[in-house]
Amino acid sequence: QQPYQPLSWPFGHRAHEDYLDCGGTKQSPVNVDAAQAIFSPDLRPIQLSGYSLPANKLLKLKNNGHTVVLELPESLALTGGYAQQYRAVQLHLHWGSPSGPGSEHTVNGRRFAAEIHVVHYNTKYDSFTEAMVHPDGLAVLGAFLEVGHGENQYYHEIIKHLPEIQEVGQETLVPGFNIAGLLPANLKFYFHYNGSLTTPPCYQTVKWTIFNQTMLLSHRQVCQGNELLAGSLPASPCNWYRCPVPVICSSCGSQRR
Numbered sequence: 001q002q003p004y005q006p007l008s009w010p011f012g013h014r015a016h017e018d019y020l021d022c023g024g025t026k027q028s029p030v031n032v033d034a035a036q037a038i039f040s041p042d043l044r045p046i047q048l049s050g051y052s053l054p055a056n057k058l059l060k061l062k063n064n065g066h067t068v069v070l071e072l073p074e075s076l077a078l079t080g081g082y083a084q085q086y087r088a089v090q091l092h093l094h095w096g097s098p099s100g101p102g103s104e105h106t107v108n109g110r111r112f113a114a115e116i117h118v119v120h121y122n123t124k125y126d127s128f129t130e131a132m133v134h135p136d137g138l139a140v141l142g143a144f145l146e147v148g149h150g151e152n153q154y155y156h157e158i159i160k161h162l163p164e165i166q167e168v169g170q171e172t173l174v175p176g177f178n179i180a181g182l183l184p185a186n187l188k189f190y191f192h193y194n195g196s197l198t199t200p201p202c203y204q205t206v207k208w209t210i211f212n213q214t215m216l217l218s219h220r221q222v223c224q225g226n227e228l229l230a231g232s233l234p235a236s237p238c239n240w241y242r243c244p245v246p247v248i249c250s251s252c253g254s255q256r257r
């Protein structure tokens with residue numbers, strides 16, 4: 001009996017469609033139907049290397065109008081759970097809005113408050129740009145964010161800088177910290193499938209890992225994230241709303257002009 005229960009489920013696809021944009025047969029996000037998931041003994045625990053960064057390593061945090069993106073050095077690597085080596089490019093967050101939760105994937109139809117994506121590219125390709133058009137080019141680690149009791153100290157390292165990038169295009173520098181703290185402690189339980197970027201160019205070149213364990217943030221932290229992009233254009237029309245301004249954050253009642 002394996003020490004972990006990674007799950008995957010079958011997705012048929014025609015090879016030549018490997019990176020059709022948006023109209024293809026392997027579009028993400030998807031709803032994970034846990035009852036349809038198949039235990040796969042070949043899937044190994046995800047292993048992270050080089051994720052703990054010193055405070056003197058400054059990382060660019062940018063509001064690109066769709067989400068908040070933290071650029072990551074290639075020293076962060078996936079060394080377990082994938083057949084090939086992948087190195088980090090960036091991480092970004094899919095927040096909700098005062099009108100509702102913002103996770104892109106759902107599980108049994110349930111949408112979570114928010115979702116983090118850590119984007120990596122396959123090092124057999126010379127660059128991220130080249131990798132993202134190949135079926136095995138990208139690996140994205142995803143985890144759901146929920147409201148828990150206390151403040152999450154790792155998400156605090158990002159959220160505390162959000163006031164500095166309230167406008168689209170603004171960026172700031174964030175001191176390094178342990179990026180692994182943004183992901184679940186248990187990297188053995190996950191869903192895995194072959195899908196796509198969830199935003200144009202929608203390339204069907206992503207090996208998705210969606211962790212079972214969720215990340216717990218305080219009510220206030222989720223609210224702060226929801227308010228950052230409340231007036232921005234949606235990244236993907238299906239789950240982003242252009243919120244009227246001023247925005248009342250329904251969960252904590254604060255008003256954002």
Ligand SMILES: NS(=O)(=O)c1c(F)c(F)c(SCCc2ccc(C(=O)O)cc2)c(F)c1NC1CCCCCCC1
Nearest residue numbers: 064066067090092117119196197198199200201235236
């Ligand atoms: N879930 S996801 O991984 O598909 C994804 C999203 F859903 C995203 F919504 C995003 S942000 C929207 C795309 C975008 C817009 C502007 C800029 C910029 O001005 O720099 C950059 C990107 C976003 F950046 C990503 N990831 C990107 C995919 C877009 C192109 C390559 C960049 C790295 C991964």
Ligand SMILES: [Zn+2]
Nearest residue numbers: 092094117198
């Ligand atoms: Zn994403």
